[in-house]
Structure formats: C-alpha cells, structure tokens
Amino acid sequence: MKISDLSPERQAHLKEMRAIDEDNEGNEVLVGLTVEETSFYLNYLQQRLLGDADPTDGERYLKLHDKHEKARFSVLGAELILRTEKPSIH
Numbered sequence: 001m002k003i004s005d006l007s008p009e010r011q012a013h014l015k016e017m018r019a020i021d022e023d024n025e026g027n028e029v030l031v032g033l034t035v036e037e038t039s040f041y042l043n044y045l046q047q048r049l050l051g052d053a054d055p056t057d058g059e060r061y062l063k064l065h066d067k068h069e070k071a072r073f074s075v076l077g078a079e080l081i082l083r084t085e086k087p088s089i090h
Contacts, residue, residue, distance in 0.1 A: 001042040003028040018075045019068070032071025037064050 003011060003020060014020045014030075021031045029038040044061045047053040 001039055019072055030068050031075055032068045
C-alpha cells in the first residue's frame with residue numbers, strides 16, 4: 001500500500017500531522033521510513049483494522065511506529081523553533 005492509496009481525507013490528515021515526507025526519489029513516505037517500510041506499516045494497519053494482521057508482524061510494526069514517531073516529532077520540533085524564533089516567517 002502507498003500513501004496515494006489512502007483517501008484524500010486521510011492524506012490531508014497525515015500531512016497536517018507532519019507525518020508524510022518525500023524521499024530522495026520523489027516517493028511519498030511516512031516521515032522517517034523508507035518506501036518499503038511505509039508500505040509494510042500501512043498494510044499492517046489495514047490488516048489489523050480488518051482483523052487479518054499476522055501477529056508475527058506486530059513487533060516490526062511497533063519498531064517502525066517508534067521510528068516514524070521520533071522522526072515526526074523532530075519535524076514538529078524544528079517547526080516550533082522556527083515559529084518561535086522567527087515568527088514573521090510563519
């Protein structure tokens with residue numbers, strides 16, 4: 001699954017949360033994750049919602065979730081610094 005497979009509303013929500021980034025090749029990915037990791041993460045979430053998730057994938061999902069959230073919080077932190085130190089830019 002790719003980010004482009006998500007509904008426009010879900011994509012907008014993720015962008016607002018600063019959860020989407022573009023990699024060096026122009027692919028939309030979850031912040032901090034590769035294309036393959038993003039695909040696994042989104043597929044796992046979808047399968048979990050349907051009750052079809054492979055329990056053996058749970059550990060990898062949690063590691064990727066932590067990796068993604070740490071990167072996302074770094075982005076948010078950098079934005080906060082820009083807004084507070086140079087409020088006229090934002």
